[in-house]
Amino acid sequence: MSHDLNLPGSPSTPAIQSDWQSGRLAMQGDSYPENSYELFSQVIDWVEAFLERESRSLTLVLELVYLNTSSVKAMMDIFDLLEDTYQGGREVAVEWRYDPRNERIAELAEEFKEDCSYPFAILPLEVGS
């Protein structure tokens, strides 16, 4: 599929890669973009398109660190979208990886996970990787 995302990321925006073929969407880094709507609407569009056109499972692999309020909201929207899909009987999963030196990120990931009934793993990254 040609409509995969591959955004390099910057100090204020996360790097984003989507892989339609394997049903994976990955995001790494900080997110406090000037225009979070513009950034996340691409991501949400991709997720919606994938869920609509494919019947395969979707996995989000996140290594997000700092999120500003509008980015938190966008992530909640994405997680809600996954929840609806999962309630509809389809497989979805989230893997949130964090630097074990920063346990706070794990706590925040737990907060996000709260209302999600689908598999949502919070995993420490290998130190030094």
Added chain:
Amino acid sequence: MREQALLDEVLALLDDPSHRDHPLHGALERLYRHHLEQRERLERLISIADGFQQSAQYDLHDARHQLEHQRRRQRKLSRIADRFQELLHERNQALEDVSGQDPLTGLANRRRLHQHLEEMTDDASQPFSVAMIDIDHFKVINDRYGHAAGDRALIALAKTLTASLRAGDLCGRWGGEEFLLALPTTRLDQAECLVARLGDRLRQLDLALDASGEPTTVTASIGIAEHQPDEDYRDTIHRADQALLTAKREGRDRSRRAG
């Protein structure tokens, strides 16, 4: 039910052949039909109104549900956003700490010392003193044992200095083998006592650099100055520096008070 009984009675009267020619028969029959129509319309009206009411109830229930959902989301959003805010704040604090730190010894760097002394100067109600400490002949250590050993020696010296200070005192690395002490609420006499104690500790410290096991020791020359009212703290440092030069000139391993 009383209504139905009455209607049944009227119908029976209308159906009775003996009443067919009665002068009221036609009018009663029309009244009877009219009533039935009206009753049917009333029932339809009630049923429509009930339907509306029920769907309004459903809508209300739905709206309440959605509102509750939105509220929950909003609370969750604020909670998470607040925690990220804290995280950012902590990160800034950590950066701030690192930017004021000498990377080798972990002591305050020159930047932090300036900041600290400026704050002490702003609090004009309290006297304070500064002491400039220079390790004697430190170059010899670098030359003889190498720079890595020199770095280890500086770390050990920094530890000894910090361990000898009181709670509010600040010790920073001014440069190379020079350290600056900021001593709050301390007069020159007190500073001199404190510095004498410090000189002893430094003298007793074995830097353990020699492979033969012979203790490696150093001495320090120290200049002390008390901050004068309305004096720029940079001038206080300068006076301490001048006193340090005097201590060096007079043979090192001693402290001198600024004039």
